[in-house]
Amino acid sequence: MSPDTEEQYLLRRRPASEKLVDVGFKNLAIALASMVAIVLFAILVVVFWGSLDSMGRYGWKFLVTSNWNPVDDEYGAFTAIYGTIVTSLLSLAIAVPLGVGTAVFITENIIPRRIRDVIGVMVELLAAIPSVVLGLWAIFVLEPFIRPFLNWLNQAFGWLPIFSSAPMGPGMAPAILILVVMILPIITAIARDSLNQVPIKLRQAAYGVGTTRWGAILNVILPAAVSGIVGGVMLALGRAMGETMAVTMIIGNSNNFSWSLLAPGNTIAAMLANQFGEADGSQVSSLMYAAFVLIVLTLAVNVFAQWLVKRLSLKY
Amino acid sequence: MTVSSSARPIPDLSYKPGLQRNLLSRLLTLIAGLFSAICVLPLVLVLAYVLIMGGGKISLALFTQLPPPPGLEGGGIGNAIIGTIIVSIIAGLIAIPVGVGGGIFLAEYSKGGSFAQFIRFGTNVLSGVPSIIAGVFIYGIIVSTRIFFGNSYSALAGGIALSILMLPTVIKTTDEGLKLVSDDLRRGALGVGASRFVTIVRITLPTAFTPIATGVVLSIARAAGETAPLIFTALFSPFWPEGIFNPIASLSVLIYNFAIMPYQAQNELAWAASFVLVVFILAMNLFARWLGRFAAK
Numbered sequence: 001m002s003p004d005t006e007e008q009y010l011l012r013r014r015p016a017s018e019k020l021v022d023v024g025f026k027n028l029a030i031a032l033a034s035m036v037a038i039v040l041f042a043i044l045v046v047v048f049w050g051s052l053d054s055m056g057r058y059g060w061k062f063l064v065t066s067n068w069n070p071v072d073d074e075y076g077a078f079t080a081i082y083g084t085i086v087t088s089l090l091s092l093a094i095a096v097p098l099g100v101g102t103a104v105f106i107t108e109n110i111i112p113r114r115i116r117d118v119i120g121v122m123v124e125l126l127a128a129i130p131s132v133v134l135g136l137w138a139i140f141v142l143e144p145f146i147r148p149f150l151n152w153l154n155q156a157f158g159w160l161p162i163f164s165s166a167p168m169g170p171g172m173a174p175a176i177l178i179l180v181v182m183i184l185p186i187i188t189a190i191a192r193d194s195l196n197q198v199p200i201k202l203r204q205a206a207y208g209v210g211t212t213r214w215g216a217i218l219n220v221i222l223p224a225a226v227s228g229i230v231g232g233v234m235l236a237l238g239r240a241m242g243e244t245m246a247v248t249m250i251i252g253n254s255n256n257f258s259w260s261l262l263a264p265g266n267t268i269a270a271m272l273a274n275q276f277g278e279a280d281g282s283q284v285s286s287l288m289y290a291a292f293v294l295i296v297l298t299l300a301v302n303v304f305a306q307w308l309v310k311r312l313s314l315k316y
Numbered sequence: 317m318t319v320s321s322s323a324r325p326i327p328d329l330s331y332k333p334g335l336q337r338n339l340l341s342r343l344l345t346l347i348a349g350l351f352s353a354i355c356v357l358p359l360v361l362v363l364a365y366v367l368i369m370g371g372g373k374i375s376l377a378l379f380t381q382l383p384p385p386p387g388l389e390g391g392g393i394g395n396a397i398i399g400t401i402i403v404s405i406i407a408g409l410i411a412i413p414v415g416v417g418g419g420i421f422l423a424e425y426s427k428g429g430s431f432a433q434f435i436r437f438g439t440n441v442l443s444g445v446p447s448i449i450a451g452v453f454i455y456g457i458i459v460s461t462r463i464f465f466g467n468s469y470s471a472l473a474g475g476i477a478l479s480i481l482m483l484p485t486v487i488k489t490t491d492e493g494l495k496l497v498s499d500d501l502r503r504g505a506l507g508v509g510a511s512r513f514v515t516i517v518r519i520t521l522p523t524a525f526t527p528i529a530t531g532v533v534l535s536i537a538r539a540a541g542e543t544a545p546l547i548f549t550a551l552f553s554p555f556w557p558e559g560i561f562n563p564i565a566s567l568s569v570l571i572y573n574f575a576i577m578p579y580q581a582q583n584e585l586a587w588a589a590s591f592v593l594v595v596f597i598l599a600m601n602l603f604a605r606w607l608g609r610f611a612a613k
Contacts, residue, residue: 032417101351130541242446
């Protein structure tokens with residue numbers, strides 16, 4: 001509200017009690033809003049504080065060694081960090097074309113509005129399915145279904161390090177697929193919003209000079225919407241890195257490092273979910289250290305995504 | 317000028333399906349359609365499996381009995397259903413007042429100052445924090461310090477962890493809902509002598525009720541399905557709830573625990589619990605959608 005309207009409110013003489021309620025309510029609102037900052041700050045402090053012991057003991061070696069041994073108090077989280085980064089990046093590589101393709105399909109007048117809306121709602125409902133239910137589905141349906149295909153990959157391309165081990169149930173590959181399912185709705189929703197914001201004039205101009213539908217999409221519409229889409233992709237990356245339950249249930253939770261995507265692996269989030277309940281002593285501190293690494297990774301990705309969205313918003 | 321135009325042939329503007337670029341365009345459309353089908357497929361498959369595998373197990377016993385010990389048949393998930401409701405209520409009781417209050421500050425009091433910008437930025441950052449981190453945080457400050465009467469794992473700790481995840485959604489929807497309220501309404505209220513407090517509580521908040529309620533319903537649905545923050549805050553309990561200062565069962569943790577057990581009876585209960593949870597969450601989502609459409613009328 002502008003300052004001149006503010007003056008008009010003061011025309012009436014206000015009793016002291018009313019002023020007190022007003023000021024009190026405003027301060028309450030400020031205090032409640034501050035909770036966000038306090039919680040965020042407290043999360044960083046608590047996790048950092050908890051990991052100090054482990055940080056002092058293992059230092060940088062924690063990040064680059066993969067020996068996780070609670071019996072001898074030796075901890076290195078490289079397996080989990082590698083798993084976090086590889087699973088999230090590979091799932092992104094699969095989900096981006098699928099998500100953006102779907103967004104194009106449901107924004108560019110290709111199919112009747114009713115079918116478009118149905119697809120849109122279904123993608124949104126997919127986002128609402130709890131992670132743990134997707135994990136259950138991955139264990140009993142997805143993984144047995146894709147195992148023959150993974151076996152074939154191993155036999156045909158076993159000479160490549162990433163396919164070098166025989167699939168034995170849970171592993172990185174099914175975890176990547178279930179991550180694709182989880183981040184697809186985010187990418188689709190944000191790409192759809194960005195595409196919807198592209199001005200109609202740009203499309204009209206493109207069709208006016210005689211291009212085909214995909215000529216317009218690839219050369220005009222997608223470049224115009226790319227900033228929003230990239231921002232959405234970054235948000236999805238942050239989500240993929242922190243995704244816990246479905247991954248924990250299907251990745252195998254192995255602390256032995258392997259380059260192979262067909263072997264069981266681990267992510268930071270899965271390691272936390274799996275071990276925190278029964279950890280004590282320096283294991284708790286090491287898990288806190290891993291959690292701190294995860295926070296730093298996801299915060300960096302999220303802050304970068306927000307900066308990107310703000311910085312590169314549509315200039316038409 | 318007129319001379320050259322007569323020499324130019326009239327272009328043929330009709331659509332030629334055989335042109336290479338038209339063929340390519342149709343091919344790409346086909347691929348995009350295929351991608352959409354792949355996107356929708358997981359939802360259909362997951363729903364189908366949950367309905368088939370879980371729907372068959374629905375019975376009265378499922379809602380009224382305790383889960384069986386590992387390896388035994390029968391039983392139900394009654395304690396987990398009640399536990400999920402209790403934990404979600406605790407989370408809502410914390411997150412809704414705080415979130416609505418914060419949203420009121422952002423929409424009504426802040427004039428786009430640096431503090432408000434910082435809070436908005438913080439809200440976005442907090443919504444990007446992985447859910448398991450909320451669990452680690454609550455473990456660090458509540459569970460490991462045994463604040464509540466010396467009890468470590470408790471329903472209250474689980475509820476607080478979930479409230480952290482609900483908070484950003486509630487703040488954002490309140491902020492955006494209040495921004496939609498026309499300034500004329502505020503001026504009208506203030507013009508007839510209402511105070512700021514009365515204007516907000518009696519005029520702007522009720523006007524923005526539907527968008528706020530939609531956001532709250534969606535955030536509760538999300539919290540009810542969360543597992544990661546609960547597995548080491550509320551833990552799990554095979555018994556009926558024993559108050560909010562003790563460990564408590566929840567549907568999502570039950571699914572997680574029972575899915576990875578090597579017993580068929582437990583696996584079947586996990587599917588049944590998924591059925592109950594998914595039906596609840598989808599119903600909440602459709603309800604929120606209906607609320608939104610109701611408001612648009």
